[in-house]
Amino acid sequence: MKLPAVPEPESPDKWEVQLRKGCLELAILAALWEGKLYGLEILRRLESDSDLIVSEGTVYPLLSRLKALGLVRSEWVESDGGHPRKYYALTAAGKKRAHEMAAIWARFSSSMGKLLGPLGKGHK
Amino acid sequence: MTVASDAQMKTDAYLNRLRESLGGLKPEEIGEILEELRSHIADKAAMGGELTVAGVDAALAALGNPEELAQEYVTDAVLVRAEVNRSPASVLASLFRWAGMSVAGFFVLLLSVIGYGAGISFFLVALLKPFHPDAAGLWIWRHSGDVTYSVRLGFGAPPAGARELLGWTIVPVGLSLGFGLLMLTTHFALWSARQYRRSRALRQK
Incomplete structure (x- = not known):
């Protein structure tokens, strides 16, 4: 029996995984920035633009949570494939959230950039 | 047995297992979840052009075990309730x-x-x-x-x-x-x- 999350020392690999997982919500909101997409398109977008390899079973529950939180809305659209697809789009609250998260990301990344600058020069 | 009905049967079997595990959610939520996944499986399985049984198998494998997938929906409901309410x-x-x-x-x-x-x-x-x-x-x-x-x-x-x-x-x-x-x-x-x-x-x- 294992309870979720046993604290243990993190290897750099694990740290990277945590970092990526923490960005998933922002990545999905950002993928929807330019317009509505259905689940499989969101998955492909994340893989091609961010190399976030998301497990397929995760993105659908996550989308339904974002919807319950009012950050995205959904609509069914008939497709030429013969079945309807569920499209997601950002709501006003979702756009605001994406903006806020992107601003935090930019601030954090530029301040870390300053701090990490010397590391790039020193290690050849 | 045609390819299409074979693929259909596999999809139905998977979605039925998922439906049983989602028992506690509202019926309209469950219906919506199953429809969305059915559409995902159909799209994914036909990605090479034609719907194949192997394509359906691969799509189902990528979604993972239906009982575990159901747990993700349910734990997400915990998150939403704890955050909103x-x-x-x-x-x-x-x-x-x-x-x-x-x-x-x-x-x-x-x-x-x-x-x-x-x-x-x-x-x-x-x-x-x-x-x-x-x-x-x-x-x-x-x-x-x-x-x-x-x-x-x-x-x-x-x-x-x-x-x-x-x-x-x-x-x-x-x-x-x-x-x-x-x-x-x-x-x-x-x-x-x-x-x-x-x-x-x-x-x-």
């Missing part, structure tokens, strides 16, 4: 579903029931103390003949020889401790559900 009753209702699905969920429910129960007890005792000072309180007593002590937090005539531990300080202590425990338990439920979700978020490369 924060009422213990609603968090517990969603934890009950998770508890029916996995050992981890069961332990999270158990600890949450204890946490909420203790929080509400402290709260009630603090509220009742001004009206029934002799009955409400935190009492401690020693059993005759042995060295074990019993502690009772609650309402009712205290046993003979029991000593009250906090007196009137139970009012501020009980209120803040009760409130603290309720908050802490909600945070714990939220944290556990989030840990579970994150543990499954990314695919192995």
